[in-house]
Amino acid sequence: MARLTIPAPELMHSGxxxxxxxxxxxxxxxxxxxxxxxxxxxVPACCWTVIATPYPTTALGVPMLDNxxxxxxxxxxxxxxxxxxxxxxxxxxxxxAGDGGTSDIGLQSLSGMLERRTDAIYVMYDNEAYMNTxxxxxxxxxxxxxxxxTPVGERSHGKAEPKKDILGIVLAHRPTYAATLNPSFPExxxxxxxxARDLRGPRFLHVFAPCPPGWKxxxxxxxxxxxxxxxxxxxxxxEVEEGTCRITRTMNALKPVAEYLRAQGRFAHLNDTDIAxxxxxxxxxxxxxxxxxxxxxxxxxxxxxxPTPA
Amino acid sequence: xxxVRFHGRGGQGAVVASELLAHAAFRDGKFPQSFxxxxxxxxxxxxxxxxRIDDRxxxxxxxxxxxxxxxxxxxxxxxxxxxxxxxxxxxLLLVNSPRRPEELAGLGPFRIxxxxxxxxxxxxxxxxxxxxxxxxxVLGAFARVSGVVSLDAVRAAIESFSPARQVExxxxxxxxxxxxxxxxxxxxxxxxxxxxxxxxxxxxEDPVASRSxxxxxxxxxRSLTPVIDLGRCTRCNFCWKFCPDxxxxxxxxxxxxxRGEFCKGCGICAAECxxxxxxxxxxx
Numbered sequence: 001m002a003r004l005t006i007p008a009p010e011l012m013h014s015g016x017x018x019x020x021x022x023x024x025x026x027x028x029x030x031x032x033x034x035x036x037x038x039x040x041x042x043v044p045a046c047c048w049t050v051i052a053t054p055y056p057t058t059a060l061g062v063p064m065l066d067n068x069x070x071x072x073x074x075x076x077x078x079x080x081x082x083x084x085x086x087x088x089x090x091x092x093x094x095x096x097a098g099d100g101g102t103s104d105i106g107l108q109s110l111s112g113m114l115e116r117r118t119d120a121i122y123v124m125y126d127n128e129a130y131m132n133t134x135x136x137x138x139x140x141x142x143x144x145x146x147x148x149x150t151p152v153g154e155r156s157h158g159k160a161e162p163k164k165d166i167l168g169i170v171l172a173h174r175p176t177y178a179a180t181l182n183p184s185f186p187e188x189x190x191x192x193x194x195x196a197r198d199l200r201g202p203r204f205l206h207v208f209a210p211c212p213p214g215w216k217x218x219x220x221x222x223x224x225x226x227x228x229x230x231x232x233x234x235x236x237x238x239e240v241e242e243g244t245c246r247i248t249r250t251m252n253a254l255k256p257v258a259e260y261l262r263a264q265g266r267f268a269h270l271n272d273t274d275i276a277x278x279x280x281x282x283x284x285x286x287x288x289x290x291x292x293x294x295x296x297x298x299x300x301x302x303x304x305x306x307p308t309p310a
Numbered sequence: 311x312x313x314v315r316f317h318g319r320g321g322q323g324a325v326v327a328s329e330l331l332a333h334a335a336f337r338d339g340k341f342p343q344s345f346x347x348x349x350x351x352x353x354x355x356x357x358x359x360x361x362r363i364d365d366r367x368x369x370x371x372x373x374x375x376x377x378x379x380x381x382x383x384x385x386x387x388x389x390x391x392x393x394x395x396x397x398x399x400x401x402l403l404l405v406n407s408p409r410r411p412e413e414l415a416g417l418g419p420f421r422i423x424x425x426x427x428x429x430x431x432x433x434x435x436x437x438x439x440x441x442x443x444x445x446x447x448v449l450g451a452f453a454r455v456s457g458v459v460s461l462d463a464v465r466a467a468i469e470s471f472s473p474a475r476q477v478e479x480x481x482x483x484x485x486x487x488x489x490x491x492x493x494x495x496x497x498x499x500x501x502x503x504x505x506x507x508x509x510x511x512x513x514x515e516d517p518v519a520s521r522s523x524x525x526x527x528x529x530x531x532r533s534l535t536p537v538i539d540l541g542r543c544t545r546c547n548f549c550w551k552f553c554p555d556x557x558x559x560x561x562x563x564x565x566x567x568x569r570g571e572f573c574k575g576c577g578i579c580a581a582e583c584x585x586x587x588x589x590x591x592x593x594x
Contacts, residue, residue, distance in 0.1 A: 003564075004547060014556045014572035015523035019320075019352045020531060021576035025554035052523075059523040186551050212576075213321075213353050220577030220590075223552050 006190045007033040016059035018051040021219025023209040023226060024125045025051060026183040028060075028096065031123060031205075034193030037062060039092045040083070042076050044106065045069035046098035047132040048125070072097040073109030076120040092197060093120040099140035100130045103166040114173035114202045121196050121203045124166060127211040135214045139164040142234075143281075144274055146216070146266040158269060162281070167206050171240060176201035179239035179248075182208040184226030188248055192239055199241075208235045216265025228260040233286040238293065245293045257282050311364040312458050313374045317393045318383030319531070321353045322437075323445030326473065327383070328359035330449055333467035334459040335363045343368045353441075354531035354574060356391050363458055379456055382406060383427070383444050390530040394418050404452055404490075406444050411493035425451035425490040433485070434478040440533050446472065446479040450486030461487045524572070528555065532575030534590040540565055542587035549579035549588060 011032035018025035024047055032039065042065045043049050049066055052059045067075040072095040079093045095113075102110055102124040110122060129147045130136040137147040143162045146152050150159040170178050176199050179192045189207075196203040210226050212219040229235040233254040238247045257279045261267040270278075314331065318324030325346040332342035340363050347358040360374040376396045385407040387393060394403060394417055403420040405411075406427040414422050427447035437443035446468055453461045464487075465480045472479045538549070549566050550558040557573040558566050580588040 003545070006551060010556050012556060013523045014569065015526040015528055016555070017352060017355070017523075018554060020354050020555075020574040021578055022554045026552065029554065029556060053519060054523055054526050056519050057521045057523040057526055058519040061522075183552075218577070219353075220581040222554075222576070223578055223582050 011061040013059045017054045021212045021222045034190045044072045044101045069101045070105045073113030077118045095122045099126040100138040104139045123205045125207045125209040127209040131214045152269045170204045177203040231255045232257045232260045233282045313377045314361040314379045315374045315377040316359040316381045320355045325359045327445035328361045330467045334463035337463040423455040423492040430485045434482045447482040447486035450483030451490035454487045527571040534575045539587045
């Protein structure tokens with residue numbers, strides 16, 4: 001048999017309705033490999049609600065609940081309570097939502113779920129725009145990115161505002177576990193999802209999710225672009241467990257961010273000055289992250305961390 | 311009233327073709343209507359769009375189930391999608407294909423026209439080899455063989471409303487008009503009456519979807535197929551590990567095997583294969 005570096009069982013079915021080269025599809029496949037069959041997934045309006053349900057079929061080998069776009073956090077809180085009431089305390093409750101449904105429309109619901117210390121895993125797959133409805137900007141779209149609502153022309157130069165720091169918002173709630181995951185690094189992805197599986201309390205996974213039609217690149221480049229995002233420092237891989245930060249892919253020197261930007265049509269209009277600005281911002285974030293990881297000081301004292309539910 | 315149904319793949323421009331046709335008909339003084347089927351608008355996935363054209367306002371708003379004309383933007387769809395469903399006997403079937411229309415006669419008792427729109431599109435730099443944007447060349451051919459709209463109106467609609475490359479797209483329409491070939495094979499009946507419009511109402515047996523999506527093959531999404539050279543393969547499993555469609559499995563000895571019915575041809579396996587043992591080839 002083959003030498004496998006990630007679990008063999010497949011809980012995501014083929015025949016789903018994702019575009020060719022879809023990173024969110026690969027992310028679901030890897031996530032379910034880690035979590036196993038005793039899992040319920042709640043999906044709000046996003047690409048995955050279409051991907052999973054070519055009528056009258058399902059692409060998931062686990063139960064899936066379809067919910068409104070703003071309701072993922074509330075939905076998994078309710079699923080947890082119901083499962084516990086039925087004595088199904090070992091069932092893993094998972095929210096799987098896009099960046100718009102998480103960092104914009106579903107933010108209050110996410111915050112409520114984290115603050116209530118709901119014993120569930122919230123996954124945000126970040127394709128950096130409202131892709132299911134046709135590439136409209138979200139709070140998670142990066143500065144400079146072309147979208148249909150941040151066009152490129154005489155009076156617009158792509159998105160003018162920087163990307164929302166969703167993990168910063170999540171960490172302010174002191175979750176049990178939070179991490180960044182990238183399907184271009186499947187072993188790291190699966191290990192973090194397994195770590196989230198084995199902990200209790202609120203857990204949050206931020207998944208990087210390149211999108212060929214929305215980011216305007218050819219579908220075979222999905223993995224390479226994801227790898228570049230991490231190796232340029234645009235999307236560093238790290239995890240925070242009970243307040244302690246650890247970088248899981250260390251790099252002595254970052255690759256130039258231009259390599260990442262130039263690979264995608266959505267950044268084709270950026271000039272050298274724009275790129276230098278992105279480079280400086282990426283370097284600042286990376287230095288800050290490394291300082292946090294080196295520091296013994298935790299962002300919050302462990303004794304103040306609220307108890308996880310029994 | 312003339313009813314038209316377009317079949318294409320996401321990214322080829324079927325929806326835009328139906329809109330441009332409506333604009334062209336409007337310029338010719340007709341009352342047009344155009345709308346897409348609301349389904350899986352994914353790149354490569356089969357897409358359907360509708361148009362109606364009449365000399366007076368069109369009141370009907372439903373999907374076109376008994377078209378007078380069917381336009382197929384990708385001949386690969388002929389194998390898997392029932393493109394001629396409801397097409398009236400003696401109706402017109404226009405296909406983007408390099409083949410002679412006579413070779414398509416098996417599709418039914420229709421007037422069949424063929425135009426090599428992919429070649430025209432590439433000649434004008436529209437789209438790529440794997441995904442040529444064929445809609446405007448096909449619309450030019452449509453003007454010629456249907457007689458429903460004029461080429462001038464099609465060109466004017468493209469110049470006013472085409473999202474990009476208006477000059478090249480208008481030139482492609484003219485080439486489609488010139489190049490299209492029609493065949494009348496065997497006895498073609500007079501245009502028959504439309505079949506009664508009944509919309510089947512399919513209700514789910516259960517609110518829970520219990521069938522696996524693996525009952526829905528996605529092979530017809532693909533234009534290129536990965537071919538694995540086992541002589542160079544090292545069984546590293548990268549192709550399996552990175553496949554978003556779970557379309558690679560292993561044989562008993564651990565060699566990768568393509569699940570052809572589900573591969574969408576994204577090319578990730580070929581791009582990520584360390585020994586470069588996978589090549590993307592056009593389907594025969």
